[in-house]
Amino acid sequence: MTIKKGYAELHSILLANPNKKVKDVLELLMPIMESQQRDKAHYTDEHGLWVFCYYHKQYELTSQVEYGRKVNTVTGLNSMCKVGTNQWTKQQRDYKKAKSDLLDQVNAGTLQVSDLEAEIKKLEEAKDSIKPLIESHHEEALLDVRQQEEVEA
Numbered sequence: 001m002t003i004k005k006g007y008a009e010l011h012s013i014l015l016a017n018p019n020k021k022v023k024d025v026l027e028l029l030m031p032i033m034e035s036q037q038r039d040k041a042h043y044t045d046e047h048g049l050w051v052f053c054y055y056h057k058q059y060e061l062t063s064q065v066e067y068g069r070k071v072n073t074v075t076g077l078n079s080m081c082k083v084g085t086n087q088w089t090k091q092q093r094d095y096k097k098a099k100s101d102l103l104d105q106v107n108a109g110t111l112q113v114s115d116l117e118a119e120i121k122k123l124e125e126a127k128d129s130i131k132p133l134i135e136s137h138h139e140e141a142l143l144d145v146r147q148q149e150e151v152e153a
């Protein structure tokens, strides 16, 4: 039996977990399936052009969510919506500032070096968190078949 290239990892996880519930196996498979999904950076359907927002990690309909223009890209648009771009920039900036504040505290002796790692981890979680985009199309985007096809297959 030959396993298709794209399914090899999925196949080996299923083989290694024959007695697990689908729900538990699904948790193992999600990272693989999500990364495949992210390879599709955009697509067009009858609603228009959808871009996979690098910040919000979801498909956004570009007629409903504002995207900045960017030259030399396939879509002519940025890889993050405007709200996402602002939020991403803010989180990066806040992270840098808070991290340098922590180092100042260590230098000043108000923070133990042994606590530094845990504090930085908290900052990283905040930096990598996603503030959801509240838009009318959000539910629609989640219900889109392309969001589900890997799960249902």
Ligand SMILES: [Zn+2]
Pocket (backbone or CB within 6 Å): 053, 054, 055, 056, 057, 060, 065, 080, 081, 082, 083, 084, 133
């Ligand atoms: Zn977005």
